[in-house]
Amino acid sequence: xxxxxxxxxxxxxxxxxxxxxxxxxxxxxxxxxxxxxxxxxxxxxxxxxxxxxxxxxxxxxxxxxxxxxxxxxxxxxxxxxxxxxxxxxxxxxxxxxxxxxxxxxxxxxxxxxxxxxxxxxxxxxxxxxxxxxxxxxxxxxxxxxxxxxxxxxxxxxxxxxxxxxxxxxxxxxxxxxxxxxxxxxxxxxxxxxxxxxxxxxxxxxxxxxxxxxxxxxxxxxxxxxxxxxxxxxxxxxxxxxxxxxxxxxxxxxxxxxxxxxxxxxxxxxxxxxxxxx
Amino acid sequence: xxxxxxxxxxxxxxxxxxxxxxxxxxxxxxxxxxxxxxxxxxxxxxxxxxxxxxxxxxxxxxxxxxxxxxxxxxxxxxxxxxxxxxxxxxxxxxxxxxxxxxxxxxxxxxxxxxxxxxxxxxxxxxxxxxxxxxxxxxxxxxxxxxxxxxxxxxxxxxxxxxxxxxxxxxxxxxxxxxxxxxxxxxxxxxxxxxxxxxxxxxxxxxxxxxxxxxxxxxxxxxxxxxxxxxxxxxxxxxxxxxxxxxxxxxxxxxxxxxxxxxxxxxxxxxxxxxxxxxxxxxxxxxxxxxxxxxxxxxxx
Numbered sequence: 001x002x003x004x005x006x007x008x009x010x011x012x013x014x015x016x017x018x019x020x021x022x023x024x025x026x027x028x029x030x031x032x033x034x035x036x037x038x039x040x041x042x043x044x045x046x047x048x049x050x051x052x053x054x055x056x057x058x059x060x061x062x063x064x065x066x067x068x069x070x071x072x073x074x075x076x077x078x079x080x081x082x083x084x085x086x087x088x089x090x091x092x093x094x095x096x097x098x099x100x101x102x103x104x105x106x107x108x109x110x111x112x113x114x115x116x117x118x119x120x121x122x123x124x125x126x127x128x129x130x131x132x133x134x135x136x137x138x139x140x141x142x143x144x145x146x147x148x149x150x151x152x153x154x155x156x157x158x159x160x161x162x163x164x165x166x167x168x169x170x171x172x173x174x175x176x177x178x179x180x181x182x183x184x185x186x187x188x189x190x191x192x193x194x195x196x197x198x199x200x201x202x203x204x205x206x207x208x209x210x211x212x213x214x215x216x217x218x219x220x221x222x223x224x225x226x227x228x229x230x231x232x233x234x235x236x237x238x239x240x241x242x243x244x245x246x247x248x249x250x251x252x253x254x255x256x257x258x259x260x261x262x263x264x265x266x267x268x269x270x271x272x273x274x275x276x277x
Numbered sequence: 278x279x280x281x282x283x284x285x286x287x288x289x290x291x292x293x294x295x296x297x298x299x300x301x302x303x304x305x306x307x308x309x310x311x312x313x314x315x316x317x318x319x320x321x322x323x324x325x326x327x328x329x330x331x332x333x334x335x336x337x338x339x340x341x342x343x344x345x346x347x348x349x350x351x352x353x354x355x356x357x358x359x360x361x362x363x364x365x366x367x368x369x370x371x372x373x374x375x376x377x378x379x380x381x382x383x384x385x386x387x388x389x390x391x392x393x394x395x396x397x398x399x400x401x402x403x404x405x406x407x408x409x410x411x412x413x414x415x416x417x418x419x420x421x422x423x424x425x426x427x428x429x430x431x432x433x434x435x436x437x438x439x440x441x442x443x444x445x446x447x448x449x450x451x452x453x454x455x456x457x458x459x460x461x462x463x464x465x466x467x468x469x470x471x472x473x474x475x476x477x478x479x480x481x482x483x484x485x486x487x488x489x490x491x492x493x494x495x496x497x498x499x500x501x502x503x504x505x506x507x508x509x510x511x512x513x514x515x516x517x518x519x520x521x522x523x524x525x526x527x528x529x530x531x532x533x534x535x536x537x538x539x540x541x542x543x544x545x546x547x548x549x550x551x552x553x554x555x556x557x558x559x560x561x562x563x564x565x566x567x568x569x570x571x572x573x574x575x576x577x
Contacts, residue, residue, distance in 0.1 A: 089306055117526045123317060125543065208400065245405050256394075
């Protein structure tokens with residue numbers, strides 16, 4: 001096919017925009033990483049020298065061992081609970097036709113359509129009234145609100161792919177619903193469950209708004225601690241904040257890379273909408 | 278034994294009748310999940326709604342009257358929309374041509390993976406990086422000065438443009454990936470048919486793709502708008518939170534956690550939700566003006 005000058009220019013412009021975006025993004029990330037290992041970096045292209053001491057400084061200053069432990073507990077609990085609540089619910093919604101099904105689906109879509117900060121404020125108010133504000137339990141409960149519906153919506157297409165006769169056979173041979181789940185469904189659904197839970201993991205590590213509104217001094221996750229560090233910067237060396245940012249980046253990236261082995265990137269934003277091939 | 282026979286004679290049991298309507302043990306599995314959403318989403322929302330009508334001064338609409346009479350408060354709506362609208366539109370306008378280009382690539386995975394990065398890094402990290410990268414001594418200004426495009430460093434931080442850029446950086450990947458999944462969902466044979474009939478690229482886009490894409494783009498617009506609309510971290514960290522980028526979420530946060538006026542904070546949250554809902558309804562309403570139907574070819 002013959003290409004005109006205009007269409008060549010157009011293709012070039014499109015690639016230029018992609019390039020510009022990626023260059024700036026990478027520059028941004030690289031400058032955080034460079035700064036975190038810099039001894040002194042003022043008014044030059046590259047810092048005067050390199051050191052790893054900011055990582056140790058950040059570790060002590062921000063009590064990162066506590067913060068990481070809280071993050072680990074909160075994220076772990078959210079992942080397990082949203083799996084336990086979401087997968088059975090997805091099964092019921094995928095297999096049964098019942099009167100209130102449309103209402104239930106709408107109910108599950110709402111937390112994904114309303115921005116977290118909007119429902120986070122009333123939710124934080126209720127949790128503080130109940131004495132759960134500022135606690136780890138409160139952080140976990142708040143984070144379940146978007147993750148459980150997310151798991152349900154991602155799992156429904158996975159369950160629909162499984163032949164219902166498999167379950168019927170298990171029931172004929174006398175398995176009750178619990179046994180059928182453990183021995184038949186969960187093994188078959190494992191890839192889908194893993195994908196959904198890894199996405200929950202990445203989203204929960206990065207979930208700023210809800211954790212920010214609900215957490216207290218002893219229940220900050222890494223992303224909230226990072227926000228406070230940047231917010232109150234000036235007191236501390238920039239490099240140790242950057243070191244913390246790099247640690248945060250590393251925790252997310254590891255899981256993201258694992259997640260991408262199982263899922264198509266469009267699924268992360270597609271919110272369970274099956275990508276059409 | 279006779280009881281069983283008697284029951285059979287009466288007809289199906291309650292359990293059987295429920296099962297026929299789709300209600301059995303498996304259906305009950307949906308209950309814990311529904312209970313969670315009712316308890317942690319619907320109840321707080323209703324609680325907040327009721328609370329917003331119980332202001333400190335005792336009147337019914339005190340909070341709402343206060344919000345719409347103080348420029349410092351009602352101005353936040355305009356400031357939020359002035360950020361969220363252009364950012365969402367710009368992201369969508371860049372995303373469409375790029376999605377059309379990337380659709381033709383064999384190896385999309387690397388590019389899409391790179392684009393997922395900012396989504397998972399989140400707004401806090403992007404804002405943190407921007408403070409450095411776009412700063413007066415940052416690489417951005419240095420590079421532009423080195424190639425001679427600038428004579429003095431340009432300052433984008435601590436103002437409208439800082440937040441704008443951070444929202445584009447975190448929001449564009451989201452918009453792009455959604456757009457890409459809609460674009461790849463259109464059957465290529467439709468385009469081929471149009472090309473065979475002599476339609477040029479512009480005509481193919483206008484006559485074939487655009488009508489099919491509009492429903493998806495409306496949804497993409499809504500979801501991206503929701504993301505851009507609730508800017509809190511970037512508006513505080515790289516913006517001017519006292520003035521130019523005092524968005525509505527900052528007002529709500531300050532009412533709740535600095536003035537400890539939960540009633541006012543709930544009222545602001547409700548106003549925030551209402552404004553967002555209006556935009557979403559308007560966007561979805563525009564959609565219905567266009568073609569609705571399958572995006573796949575009519576025959577296999």
